[in-house]
Amino acid sequence: xxxxxxxxxxxxxxxxxxxxxxxxxxxxxxxxxxxxxxxxxxxxxxxxxxxxxxxxxxxxxxxxxxxxxxxxxxxxxxxxxxxxxxxxxxxxxxxxxxxxxxxxxxxxxxx
Numbered sequence: 737x738x739x740x741x742x743x744x745x746x747x748x749x750x751x752x753x754x755x756x757x758x759x760x761x762x763x764x765x766x767x768x769x770x771x772x773x774x775x776x777x778x779x780x781x782x783x784x785x786x787x788x789x790x791x792x793x794x795x796x797x798x799x800x801x802x803x804x805x806x807x808x809x810x811x812x813x814x815x816x817x818x819x820x821x822x823x824x825x826x827x828x829x830x831x832x833x834x835x836x837x838x839x840x841x842x843x844x845x846x847x
Contacts, residue, residue, distance in 0.1 A: 737810070739778075739781060739789065739790065741785050742782055742813050746782075747820070752782055755824060756779050756782055758827050759775060763775055774797040808823055
């Protein structure tokens, strides 16, 4: 499955940014650097017309629950804007916001 031109499947830039926020805030946890790196490459790919990351790379480096969510997003992007909106709503319920522990530690060190 090729992942090129995902950027053309969004209603507008705001919908794409909402999807990117969900990926960044709820899926990409920097406590797992390998998974984080590949999720952020996918995050970037949503803006680009070329392939930044392959489905095989995602399959090898992203855990099964998050991979299933990414696959559902790809399907939604290729299907309809309404399905993308539904993906956003569902994913926000299933995955809580990841707490940025590095930022919090840096803030505590400054105090």
